[in-house]
Amino acid sequence: MLLDFEQPIASLEGKLAEMKKLAAESQVDVSEAVLALEEKIKSLKKETYANLTRWQRVQLSRHVERPYTLDYIKGLSPTFIELHGDRNVRDDKAMVGGFGEINGKTVMFIGQQKGRNTKERQYRNFGMANPEGYRKALRLMKLAEKFNKPIVTFIDTPGAFPGLEAEERGQGEAIARNLKEMFMLKVPVICIIIGEGASGGALGIGIGDRVYMLENTWYSVISPESCSSILWRSWNYKEQAAEALKLTAKDMLGNKLVDGIIKEPLGGAHVNPEKMIRTLEKKILSTLEELEALSPEERIMQRIEKFGEMGVVTE
Incomplete structure (x- = not known):
């Protein structure tokens, strides 16, 4: 395409x-x-x-051939074992997770999964998790903490599912609880935005010791289309909205909202997925080595301080 x-x-x-x-x-x-x-x-x-303009990077982040969460997980860990269910309502197919090995090190992988065709997209609910998806993610994080294993999350979602039934089952509470609990996890947590990082849907698995963005991804409180429809009552101004939102990896790094940018192959991650996977592997391993040198208490305090400083303005 x-x-x-x-x-x-x-x-x-x-x-x-x-x-x-x-x-x-x-x-x-x-x-x-x-x-x-x-x-x-x-x-x-x-x-x-x-x-590239900001809107063009948004387009690249949504490229149909771009690697998704399971592509990265299986590329990083052929021994990956997926775990299911939130032990309360059901198994949310939009949120996947489980244990895998990366270079001999056991890691808990968690992320939103989209689909490539109509049938897969319906099955995965377009990567939009319900409350049980976030509760499953938290269950897996607590399991990783129990066995003292690091956590790596892959963020790629247009947002949490906004349906009435999701709100009735406590969508806001589920995401808020994840935010609170992720701050206090005793194990290293690495969050990587691999595609779209929209709103609370992304934040629900986005609190980590290190938050990275792939080069052609975006991270924002709202998508350009939704912003355009609110401000101009039309989706036709999505390009202007993207510019105003300043949602690219470069923008986020400049505003100190992420910790680094992971370079993609020329043309995007979909041009050479294997190279992108190996680049991620190298980054994850080096970051884990850095984080594991700290005590759990030091990691928690640094995590709280990092996020606590975001948005603070002094005159």
Whole structure:
């Protein structure tokens, strides 16, 4: 699937393919022209992806071929064992989690899971968790704490499910309880935004010692479309809304709301998922080594202080 701003690159790549085909059929040496065109494509790619607008990064974060939570978990840990249910209502398919090994170290993985086709999206509720999803996540966090295992969460959601039945079962209370409990977890917690990080749906599993964002992701109290519909009574101003919200990884790092940006392959994580997985693996392992050097009390205090300083203004 090509996005609008990728069309010029795709056009040059098409010409390159035609040139190579023509050279093979006619046995004419066009190696210099091919090299020149390949260099031009590489240069255009670097320029394009280095100067994306905020809305274009939102589009990349939603790319249908982009790796989802289970793609990362299974790529990081082939021995992953998924655990189910909140022991109260049901198993929420939008929230997944379980134990896995990463480089010999046992980790509790938790994250929102979207679907690639219509059937999967309905099954996963488009990655929008119900209260039982957040309660399942908390149950798994407490299980990890019981066995002294670190926690890694993958955030990728357009928001918590806003249906009436979710509110009746205590959506707000479930998310609020997660916020409170995550501050006090005695084990290391790493949160990584791998796609969309919208509102309380993202925050429900987003309180960690380290919060990272992939390069082409967004993190905000509201999506550009919803912001546009509230302010302008139309979705047509989503690009202006994205600019006003300042929701990209660079914006979040500048405002000290996240701890770092994890670089993606040129063109986005979906271009080279294996490379993206290995980059994540390296970042997770180095961060765990750093966090495990601290005592539980030190981690908790640093966690509280970090989030407590957000939004504080002095004149």
